[in-house]
Amino acid sequence: EPEVTQTPSHQVTQMGQEVILRCVPISNHLYFYWYRQILGQKVEFLVSFYNNEISEKSEIFDDQFSVERPDGSNFTLKIRSTKLEDSAMYFCASRRYQLSTDTQYFGPGTRLTVL
Amino acid sequence: ILNVEQSPQSLHVQEGDSTNFTCSFPSSNFYALHWYRWETAKSPEALFVMTLNGDEKKKGRISATLNTKEGYSYLYIKGSQPEDSATYLCASTMDSSYKLIFGSGTRLLVRP
Numbered sequence: 001e002p003e004v005t006q007t008p009s010h011q012v013t014q015m016g017q018e019v020i021l022r023c024v025p026i027s028n029h030l031y032f033y034w035y036r037q038i039l040g041q042k043v044e045f046l047v048s049f050y051n052n053e054i055s056e057k058s059e060i061f062d063d064q065f066s067v068e069r070p071d072g073s074n075f076t077l078k079i080r081s082t083k084l085e086d087s088a089m090y091f092c093a094s095r096r097y098q099l100s101t102d103t104q105y106f107g108p109g110t111r112l113t114v115l
Numbered sequence: 116i117l118n119v120e121q122s123p124q125s126l127h128v129q130e131g132d133s134t135n136f137t138c139s140f141p142s143s144n145f146y147a148l149h150w151y152r153w154e155t156a157k158s159p160e161a162l163f164v165m166t167l168n169g170d171e172k173k174k175g176r177i178s179a180t181l182n183t184k185e186g187y188s189y190l191y192i193k194g195s196q197p198e199d200s201a202t203y204l205c206a207s208t209m210d211s212s213y214k215l216i217f218g219s220g221t222r223l224l225v226r227p
Binding site: 003004009031032035041042043045046050052055056077091093095098100101102103105106107109 | 124147159204208211212
């Protein structure tokens with residue numbers, strides 16, 4: 001069964017460094033999302049992406065964040081200058097259709113630790 | 116403020132017990148309610164997507180109901196097994212972006 005994959009599973013970085021989190025969505029899906037969960041908090045929406053552009057972004061998704069679909073299969077989240085408060089589990093999700101009944105499929109997440 | 120709440124926060128049951136959890140969500144601007152099952156280090160697994168008031172869905176021993184007028188959904192597990200131990204997340208979509216707004220989850224532990 002097709003699945004969303006994410007790499008790496010765990011990333012440790014120093015504050016101020018750039019990180020790129022990678023996702024491979026399900027191949028025939030058209031809508032892509034990033035979410036994150038800070039330890040002890042709810043999973044929260046960061047950004048949605050369709051047709052090579054951002055559809056919507058949350059207040060969290062400031063100028064330090066960017067997303068890209070560089071080659072038609074990967075979907076990346078870049079954090080330019082990481083802060084301690086960026087430490088979280090980052091989830092990628094994808095869906096095929098833009099219908100209320102359609103499921104969002106999630107990857108296993110990347111745990112980002114900023115020291 | 117769009118808030119999705121789940122209760123209880125955690126639940127310990129014996130193997131064979133039946134159990135249920137609650138998800139409450141704003142009833143205005145409702146599009147869909149999603150249930151996920153999430154085991155540590157794995158992808159959250161989609162269980163159900165429900166959109167219509169009175170909807171009932173079933174997958175094996177797990178079922179869910181939806182009341183969009185009062186803004187709640189119940190998830191039921193019949194005859195819990197140790198492999199049902201996981202965190203159960205609900206999420207609502209409330210606009211045409213279909214972004215998910217999550218509750219805090221219910222952590223279920225089923226003791227053999």
